[in-house]
Amino acid sequence: MKTATLPDGSAVPVMGQGTWMMAESRGSRDEEIAALRAGIDLGMTLVDTAEIYAHGRSEELVGEAIAGRRDEVFLVSKVAPHHASRTGTRRACEASLKRLGTDRLDLYLLHWPGGVPLGETVEALAALKQDGLIRNWGVSNFDTEEMEELFALPGGEDCATNQILYNLEERGPEFDLLPWMAERGVPAMAYSPVGQGGALLDHPVLHRVAQHHRASPAQVALAFLVDGDDVIAIPKAGSATHVRENAAAADLVLGLNDRHELDAAFPPPKEKRPLAVI
Numbered sequence: 255m256k257t258a259t260l261p262d263g264s265a266v267p268v269m270g271q272g273t274w275m276m277a278e279s280r281g282s283r284d285e286e287i288a289a290l291r292a293g294i295d296l297g298m299t300l301v302d303t304a305e306i307y308a309h310g311r312s313e314e315l316v317g318e319a320i321a322g323r324r325d326e327v328f329l330v331s332k333v334a335p336h337h338a339s340r341t342g343t344r345r346a347c348e349a350s351l352k353r354l355g356t357d358r359l360d361l362y363l364l365h366w367p368g369g370v371p372l373g374e375t376v377e378a379l380a381a382l383k384q385d386g387l388i389r390n391w392g393v394s395n396f397d398t399e400e401m402e403e404l405f406a407l408p409g410g411e412d413c414a415t416n417q418i419l420y421n422l423e424e425r426g427p428e429f430d431l432l433p434w435m436a437e438r439g440v441p442a443m444a445y446s447p448v449g450q451g452g453a454l455l456d457h458p459v460l461h462r463v464a465q466h467h468r469a470s471p472a473q474v475a476l477a478f479l480v481d482g483d484d485v486i487a488i489p490k491a492g493s494a495t496h497v498r499e500n501a502a503a504a505d506l507v508l509g510l511n512d513r514h515e516l517d518a519a520f521p522p523p524k525e526k527r528p529l530a531v532i
């Protein structure tokens with residue numbers, strides 16, 4: 255699978271797997287674990303979770319899915335802002351590691367900007383890295399101004415990624431945030447890349463482009479995002495069928511005509527739009 259490169263040189267697949275809304279019901283647990291494992295088999299080895307997803311049960315489910323194959327996986331989790339103090343960050347990280355059944359995270363993100371001074375969180379994340387509990391750290395839901403604030407802090411430029419809402423319906427980051435990050439070699443991680451499986455996937459233009467490639471609308475939505483090498487998409491799929499589609503989307507190449515059609519239906523931003531969040 256095509257890869258993106260983090261600032262420290264680590265290569266990660268451009269198509270990963272999200273896990274929000276997993277582990278919400280006992281009935282779908284086995285299918286979700288099987289879906290994650292199938293995704294890893296297909297090269298979607300970047301798995302994204304968070305301490306808040308299903309109150310920690312998403313991390314437990316991921317732990318079960320990756321048991322015995324931890325080294326194949328690039329594991330991402332997130333600290334909630336209200337835990338992101340000096341001691342709270344370490345406590346939250348240790349609890350996540352326990353639920354995940356591992357001794358290290360490949361990437362640990364501040365879930366969104368919060369009340370703890372950012373400099374304190376950066377110091378806490380740097381200390382976790384120093385002590386080997388995490389390999390890299392980053393942020394999520396940071397708009398351009400917040401990235402500027404982060405990079406002005408001591409050690410702030412060590413940020414490995416910014417995980418943001420980015421999909422065909424939400425192209426605001428293309429105006430300023432994505433270019434700002436690209437200039438600094440920081441890849442973006444696009445969450446809700448298929449619009450949470452909602453109205454986006456019913457759009458007639460997406461269907462037309464998909465038909466042209468004998469692909470699905472979700473595959474076109476994903477291919478649009480991972481066209482270059484500086485955006486990583488993390489679709490969540492609870493079924494092996496969707497997982498297979500999403501993995502194959504990394505190889506789908508859109509042409510100039512497709513791009514024009516998509517631009518007409520989902521216009522790129524002409525001015526700054528505040529970063530949308532879920």
Ligand code: NDP
Nearest residue numbers: 272273274445446447448449450451472489490491492496
């Ligand atoms: P997605 O855009 O990934 O949409 C998930 C939905 O789309 C599910 O209902 C899924 O169905 C469906 N789907 C997946 N693949 C296909 C396909 N090929 N064809 C049709 N439908 C499909 O939304 P999420 O909000 O889940 O975002 C992805 C991940 O990003 C999250 O799981 C989480 O890890 C992360 N995230 C991070 C946030 C942050 O603040 N940092 C906020 C929100 C998400 P099914 O499950 O039935 O396969």
